[in-house]
Amino acid sequence: MAAPRLKKIIYSSIITLTILIWLSILMWYSPFTQNSDSFSSTLQWIIFANLAGIVFLLFLILRSLYNLILDHRNKTPGIRLKTRMIILLVTLGVTPLLIVYVFSIQFVYRGIDSWFNIDIEGGLVSALELSQNAINLQMRDHLVEIQSIASEISEMESEILVSELGRLRVENEASELVIFSNPLQIIAISNENAELDISTFPSDEILFQLNQGEPYLSIEPLASGGYEIIAVINVSQDIFASNSLILQGRFPVEERLSDLAGIVSSSYEQYSEVSYLRNALRTNFTVMLTVVLLITLLVAVYVAFSSAKNLIAPIQRLVAGTKAVAEGKFETKLKTSNQDAIGSLILSFNDMTHRLSSAQAQADKVKLQVEEERTKLELILSRLSSGVITLEKDLRIRTANKSASTILGINLDSWIQGSIIDLSKKQPLISQFVSVLTSYLAKNNYEWRQQVILSGEVGQRFLMVACTALSNEEDLEGYIVVFDDITTLLQAQKDAAWGEVARRLAHEIKNPLTPIQLSAEQLRRRYLERYKNDSDLLDRATHTIIQQVEAMKSMVNDFSNYAKTPDINKIEFNLNHLIEEVAELYDQKDKPKVLHLKLDKLLPNINADEGMLRQVIHNLIRNSQEALESINNKNISIKTELKLDKICMIFSDNGPGFLESISDKVFDPYVTSKTHGTGLGLAIVKKIIDEHDGNIIAKNMPIGTEITITLPVASSDEHLFFGQDSLGFKS
Structure with a gap:
């Protein structure tokens, strides 16, 4: 600040000094x-x-x-x-x-x-003429006097000439009288100063005029100021040897007349010069x-x-x-040295910016605290298993935690500030979730809770959704939607219920089966030989009873197996080898090959219960065979691959597929489209896969059915992803 101010002072001083010099x-x-x-x-x-x-x-x-x-x-x-x-x-x-x-x-x-007024010029000319006339008059008088003196001198003796010359000078008030001989020699002189001046001798001009027989008369300025009149004439005489004498007289002009003449002459000369x-x-x-x-x-x-x-x-x-x-630079300060109105305004501005800066600092502090709280909240939300989505009034996504993306099977971070309506148009599964949301909001119902079922090709997902409004005291700001994936919970509850049912059935049914079987066998032994006429009927009846009891025992055993929690003995083995061993059992050399294998040779080993997975493979192959009984060109395929660090085992066939009415609950107990069987085969398969922390998905294909099983490679506590062609749900 000091440097610009000093520069300004120097610059102003130079300009002021220049103007003063110019005026000077x-x-x-x-x-x-x-x-x-x-x-x-x-x-x-x-x-x-x-x-x-x-x-x-x-x-x-x-x-x-x-x-x-x-x-x-x-x-x-x-x-x-x-x-x-x-x-x-x-x-x-x-x-x-x-x-x-x-x-x-x-x-x-x-x-x-x-x-240059004409009157002034005329006055100066008249004054000049008047002074000249006065001087001319005086000159004529002195000419007469000098002639009178010359006539007296011509009659004087040479001895008295010098003494008489002084008397004549005094009487005629002359300043100097000189008598010259021809050639010029001073014969007599009378001077007030008694000093001989070289100017006393007549000039050639005077002598020329005297030779012409004319007297000489002029006025000359004096070095000391004033004027004097010079009169020179020839004197006739017989005294001296020279033919003639020359008498020169000098007469001073009166001082007043001399001053006036000088003034008039000077004024006229100046006027003439100026006029020119x-x-x-x-x-x-x-x-x-x-x-x-x-x-x-x-x-x-x-x-x-x-x-x-x-x-x-x-x-x-x-x-x-x-x-x-306005750009947010509240620390702005303006410099001023003036004490006028503008200076007061600048001081007020500085006071305002100081207050704004303090307010901004306080706001930044509060904002930092809010950001810290927000970070904590985001951390908490990221750790929640529940999905949380906040929406603007126009249903644009404001925030979404990771669990929300996981449950809905889509990366919601890429849709922040995007419309959830537009998102639902691109994701049909999400549209079911959004339709429930918009139906409540259309009725201005902002506080609600409901179970929502999302149906897709891979089955049903059960969500428990709760919505509440985000609002201040005056206006609605948005909505917050919280939801949980309760599919696993419901499935666990269902499995527990079915397990309880299976245990009760096994207990209630298994107890009378043995007495029934023993009674039928006893009747057979005692009465088969006795009643030979009815032996065939008795044989068929008792055989049927024993056979159905055995079937019921098998069914009860299935119930019991489903109800109880099996002991898992995990070992490391190659899944491809297990599949090949099981597939050999179904390979009939005298019939066309139905079972085809597409195994990934680079598939890593798996940690699992080999016996249980063998049962899974047997159950799925038998299900496919039973589904293909009415199909001529039978085809069953087993494929393995490594996908997202998970081992996928895919079973597919070209059968009729699942009925639409049961396609979303094929893994539920006692659900089957076959005329025989208990409907526990796929339920047991799913239970085994769940015990291995895996996932199983069944879906109808354009031709046939496809079942995808996903199992972990190394750690059993990792979260597993659904298999091939799924939407990527996590469980």
């Missing part, structure tokens, strides 16, 4: 206007000095004008006000100067014309006035630019500061 030069040159010779010699230097000042001022003004144009192009704040202020200041400064200039020119012209320079004076004065006016105008224009700049600068700083505050 003008004041110094002003006396020369009274002397035409001096004025003419100095005029060109005056003009050169002023032209230099004009060029300097023009440079400053053009630079200021260029900066003004740049500010207009850059749309600098306050530039319009600055332009209007410059125009106003220039107008106020230039207009009076032009008026003064016009009147000054008129005054100069009329003043110069008044100097009349037009030149007009031109010179006009040029000087024009130059002075031009410099003054340029100074006024530059002062207008500088004043406008100084006046607008605080306003421009205020505008720039306001923009900075």
Whole structure:
């Protein structure tokens, strides 16, 4: 701040000093206007000095004008006000100067014309003639006196000539009387000063006139001031050897008459000189006035630019500061040294920015706290097993935790600020979830809780969904939707219920089966030989009873196996080898090959109960065979592959597939489309896979059925993904 201020002070001082020097030069040159010779010699230097000042001022003004144009192009704040202020200041400064200039020119012209008034010139001529006449009259008188003296001298003796010459000088009030012989030799002289001056001798001009027989009479100025009259005549005599003598007399002009004559003569000479320079004076004065006016105008224009700049600068700083505050730069401070209204305004602005800065700091602190709380909340939400989605009023997704993406099977992070309605159009499974949501919101029911079933190709998903409104005291801001995947819970409850049913059935049914079988066998042994006439009927009846009891025992054993929790003995083995061993049992060489294997040779080993997985493979192959009984070109395929670090085992056939009515509950106990069987085969398969922390999916294909089993490779506590062509649900 100190450097720009010092620069401004130095810059202003230089300009002020330049103006003062220019004014001093003008004041110094002003006396020369009274002397035409001096004025003419100095005029060109005056003009050169002023032209230099004009060029300097023009440079400053053009630079200021260029900066003004740049500010207009850059749309600098306050530039319009600055332009209007410059125009106003220039107008106020230039207009009076032009008026003064016009009147000054008129005054100069009329003043110069008044100097050369005809009456003044006539008076000077008359005064000059009067003085000349007075002097001529005195000269004639002295000529008469010098002639009278000459006549007296011509009759005098040479012995008394010198003494009488002094008397005659005193009597005739002459300052000097000299008698010369021809050639010039002083014969006698009488002088007030008694000193011989070389000017005493007559000049050639005087001698020439005397030789013509004419007396010489003239008036000459004295070195000490004043005038004297010189009268020279020839003296006729017979005293000296020379043919003639010359008498020269000097007579002083009266002091008053001499002063008046000098004044009139000087005045007339000056008037004549000035009159001769009349037009030149007009031109010179006009040029000087024009130059002075031009410099003054340029100074006024530059002062207008500088004043406008100084006046607008605080306003421009205020505008720039306001923009900075609008951009969030609340620490903006404006410097000012003025104590005027604008200075008070700047101080108020600084006070405002200080308060805004404090408020911003407090807001940032609160915002940081909010962000910390939000981070904690996001951390909590990320750890929740429940899905949480917050929606705007227009159903745009504001936030979603990871569990929400996992449960719905889609990455919701890529849909933040996107419409959940648009998302449902691209994901049919999500549309079922959104349709329930929008149905409640359309009824302005913002607080609700409901179980939602999502049905897809891979089965049903059961969600428990709760919604509540996000609102302040005045307006609704959005909604928060919380949901849990209760499919596993419901399945566990269902499995527990069916297990309980199976245990009760096994207990209630198994107890009477043994007495029934024993009774039938006893009847067979005792009465088969006794009643030979009815032996065939008795044989068939008892055999049927025993056979059905065995079937019921097998069914009860299935119930018991389903109800009890098996002991798992995990070992590491190659799943491909197990599949190949089981497949060999179904390979009949005298019949076309039905079972086809597509095994991944790079499949890693698996940790599982080999016996249980063998039972799974047997059950699924038998189910496919039973489904293909009415099909001519039978085809069963088993495929293995490694997908997402999980081992996938895929069973497919070209049978009729599952009935649509049971396609979503094929793994439930006692669900079957076959005329025989208990409906526990797939239920047991699913239970075994669940015990191995795996997943199983069954779906109808365009031709036949496909069942996908996913099992972990290494750790049994990893979360498993659904298999091939699934939506990617996690359980």
